Amino acid sequence: MKFVIQRDQLISSVQDVMKAISSRTVIPILTGMKIEAKESGITLTGSDSDISIESFIPAEENGNVNVEQIEAGSIVLQAKYFPDIVRKLPEKTVEIESDENLKVTIRSGKAEFNLNGQDAEEYPQLPKLQTDDSFELPIDLLKSLIKQTVFAVSTMETRPILTGVNIKLENGNLTFTATDSHRLASREIPVSEAPGQLPTVVVPGKSLNELNKILDDTEETVEISVTNNQILFRTKNLNFLSRLLDGNYPETSRLIPEQSKTVLHVKTKELLSTIDRASLLAKEERNNVVRLSTKGNGLIEITSNSPEVGTVAEEITVPSISGEELKISFSSKYMIDALKAIEYEEVKVEFTGAMRPFIIRPANDDPILQLILPVRTY
Amino acid sequence: MKFVIQRDQLISSVQDVMKAISSRTVIPILTGMKIEAKESGITLTGSDSDISIESFIPAEENGNVNVEQIEAGSIVLQAKYFPDIVRKLPEKTVEIESDENLKVTIRSGKAEFNLNGQDAEEYPQLPKLQTDDSFELPIDLLKSLIKQTVFAVSTMETRPILTGVNIKLENGNLTFTATDSHRLASREIPVSEAPGQLPTVVVPGKSLNELNKILDDTEETVEISVTNNQILFRTKNLNFLSRLLDGNYPETSRLIPEQSKTVLHVKTKELLSTIDRASLLAKEERNNVVRLSTKGNGLIEITSNSPEVGTVAEEITVPSISGEELKISFSSKYMIDALKAIEYEEVKVEFTGAMRPFIIRPANDDPILQLILPVRTY
The missing domain is CATH 3.10.150.10 (DNA Polymerase III, subunit A, domain 2)
Incomplete structure (x- = not known):
């Protein structure tokens, strides 16, 4: 096997494929990266049995030549050293060559690495998926x-x-x-x-x-x-x-309350940063719990306390609030995760009481749904 | 104690002072940060007994007002929470106030933190240094x-x-x-x-x-x-x-060889990146050892090998080389550290044989000196 390849292309493919390679695997050859050269281009493969990644670098793409002087063949290289070597090579192109004794030579400028390869025949075949469906x-x-x-x-x-x-x-x-x-x-x-x-x-x-x-x-x-x-x-x-994971996924639709007793519209960023601040004192002993209370007059208050350290309170004026008054405690981490995931400026939060799960959605009713179970604090 | 302060100024002082504060200290109050307000400004103090840092924020500086509404006093706050709180406050100014019960209130916008402080009288006095000398x-x-x-x-x-x-x-x-x-x-x-x-x-x-x-x-x-x-x-x-450390520092001048047998001028970056590449295969078993050999014709070669993984070799054309031929092995880490420290384009390396310490200096003889002991490899 032999080819001369653009180093930038190789670096980016190697980085992708490395995401599937683990140094702790029961199949020793999977600690390596498979390199396969064909006339059409180079394929890099990595796998940890759970995830397998194949990255293809076409010899030519959009009129650019990525790979030249290709002699077909394949080899497996130790993935522990290969990415650093490629990243630190001095020139824009890299020559990779393997011989019948599985010796691999990597050349770039005046730098030359001679590495011990492994037989690509011993690398597991990836399953071929039917792609009709x-x-x-x-x-x-x-x-x-x-x-x-x-x-x-x-x-x-x-x-x-x-x-x-x-x-x-x-x-x-x-x-x-x-x-x-x-x-x-x-x-x-x-x-x-x-x-x-x-x-x-x-x-x-x-x-x-x-x-x-x-x-x-x-x-x-x-x-x-x-x-x-x-x-x-x-x-x-x-x-x-x-x-894929084996087993039956639980039926989740019945978890989602159909009615709500308190409905809140609030600016996502404002709620997020307020809860982030309140969570500062709740880090350890209190398991990140913060409390939300309605205060009337379009106000809500976020509070938290840690007996050793102190207390924090902050009011937010919300665009709209309707329904019953409410005091509810929940994990600030879950709330922060949920608010960050909803990439909308304003969210609607629907509560059905202090002990029932509540729902966060984009204010415009896009079908993104975040549900959080409250925490009992008394 | 009370004052209203520009948050950016406070953040940067808190960050500096935190560098002296350790959560593992035998004197419990040193896990805190001392805050002292005077008419002239605010002083933050942190210490782990070994290092003490005092940062002063003047009430006024270059015509800018940093601190207002100052009521003199002092308090010690738990350093574990204070930096995050300050960093995440919503507004550009922060009000900090403490009462006679050592309760501290931090306000910014609608956010209010109530923290338990400690008596600043219990914070150790920093030694006053004579500054004549x-x-x-x-x-x-x-x-x-x-x-x-x-x-x-x-x-x-x-x-x-x-x-x-x-x-x-x-x-x-x-x-x-x-x-x-x-x-x-x-x-x-x-x-x-x-x-x-x-x-x-x-x-x-x-x-x-x-x-x-x-x-x-x-x-x-x-x-x-x-x-x-x-x-x-x-x-x-x-x-x-x-x-300061107690004890006598060893006399180091006698370590430095006065004569040299092989003198090399080389571009700092070129030598650095070549040794960096050669060290890739030398990481574990070989303790980062690489070898430098003179090759005649103004060439040197850097090599390294790891029996399990493979070998690497790279030649460098150097601006000048004189004296005896040489093969010498040394820690690539030490050499990389030394070359990075010399912030000059070209260095002079002076050897007195494969078993003797060698010296790296800027080519222009600026009095920066790096000395490395070689490694015996046979």
């Missing part, structure tokens, strides 16, 4: 869906299914839902030209976080394909494959 | 002196005196020297208008690192005063006090 989304929309829900997955392994995001495509509507049983985040969007129905799946939160990091915020599309135990996200030069 | 330096020069030497102090407590930088003022020359017994860094500068002689002192490396972080890179001056067990660095609005 697939649909497309703009990449920036997929990133929003992930960011608005994934933070609410559980980090506890006691109910593994809750560590994933539930993705459902029904009647032309795509829904992402995540819950750790103390809060819930979901968003629904219409998908045109989608297959009527796809199997409902649960994708590990970790996979979606990595996917979100790799995808650039563009309006190009990503193609999503699902089988029983894998999901594939495919963009022009990237294949991102994740295993 | 003092001299002045431009701040940017002091920062250079620190950066060019402090990295070479020892991090091991086996010889505590080596964890400090030796500061010597003799015959109008000021010298900073640091060594961990494997390498040495020193710089000498002439000081005009200084007292002929000051006690030679050893300042903890940690203190100088913190001082370097706090001081802005300006041409204003810092006044340095020394007593037997303390050193004071004083700028317009800042007092930085550090304890």
Whole structure:
């Protein structure tokens, strides 16, 4: 195998693929990165069994030559050293060559690295997904869906299914839902030209976080394909494959209260920074709990106290408030996460009493929904 | 005590003073920050016994009003919460008030914090230094002196005196020297208008690192005063006090070879990035060791190898080389630290054989000196 490649292109592909590579894996060869050269270009592959990433660098793209002097072949290189080496090479181009003894030579300017490779035949084959049942989304929309829900997955392994995001495509509507049983985040969007129905799946939160990091915020599309135990996200030069979580995702719709007793409209940023301040004293002993009280005259008050340290109180004048008076306590962290996820200027908060879950939505009723369970403080 | 202060000024002073405050201290009140209001302005004080920092915010400065409505007094606040509170307050001004029960109220906009303070009478008095025996330096020069030497102090407590930088003022020359017994860094500068002689002192490396972080890179001056067990660095609005290390600093001048057998001139950046690349494979088992060999024809070669991973080699064409041929091995980390500290384009490296310490200096003979002991590799 041999090729000469633009270093910038190589760096960016290597960085993407590294997101799937773990130094702690039970399959030793998966600590390496597979490099495959074909006439059409170079494919880098990394995998930790849960996530697999393939990044393709086309030999030519939009009239630019990325890779030259290609001699087909493949090799696996130790991923621990390869990214730093590529990043620190002196010139704009890099020559990579391997011989029949699995010795790999990396040259750039006067620098020459000789590394021990491993046989690419021993690298596991990635499953090939049937892509008949697939649909497309703009990449920036997929990133929003992930960011608005994934933070609410559980980090506890006691109910593994809750560590994933539930993705459902029904009647032309795509829904992402995540819950750790103390809060819930979901968003629904219409998908045109989608297959009527796809199997409902649960994708590990970790996979979606990595996917979100790799995808650039563009309006190009990503193609999503699902089988029983894998999901594939495919963009022009990237294949991102994740295993799915086994088990039944809980029915979450019945958690969402249908009526409300107190309805509040409030500027997102103002509520966010007030709760952020109130949470400063609530960090440790009080488990981040803050209290919201209605004060009449279009005022609410956010308070918190820590017996050792002191108390904090701040009033907010809200655009509108209706219904019953209310005092309710909740985790400031959950509220901050929820408000950050709703990328709208104004939110509507709907309460059904101090002991019942409450809902935060964009004021314009866009189908983003954040639900938080209150905390009993007396 | 009461005052209304510009928040930006307060944030920057609090950040400086926090550098001296540790949450792990044997004197509980030192986990707090002392705030003292006088008609002339506000003084913040933090200390961990080793380092003490006083930052003064003048009520008026250059025609700008920083502090208003001052009622004299003082209080100690828990430093764990205060910086975050100040940073996150909503308005440009902050009102701080304490009552006779040591309750402190912090107000900004509609936000109000009520904190438990401690009696400032219980805060230890900082020692007052005699400043007769003092001299002045431009701040940017002091920062250079620190950066060019402090990295070479020892991090091991086996010889505590080596964890400090030796500061010597003799015959109008000021010298900073640091060594961990494997390498040495020193710089000498002439000081005009200084007292002929000051006690030679050893300042903890940690203190100088913190001082370097706090001081802005300006041409204003810092006044340095020394007593037997303390050193004071004083700028317009800042007092930085550090304890000194007890004991005799070793005589380092005899370590420095007076003759050399091989002399090399080389571009600093080129040598630095080549050694940086060679060190990539030398990270763990080989303890960062790289080898430098002369190759004739104005060439040197930097190599490194790690049996498990592979080898790396790179040639450099140097501006000049004279004397005996040489193969020498040394820690890439020490060499990288030394080259980074010498802020000149070209360096002169003087060797006296593969087993003897070698010296790196700016090519123009400025009195910055970096000395490194080689590593025996066979």
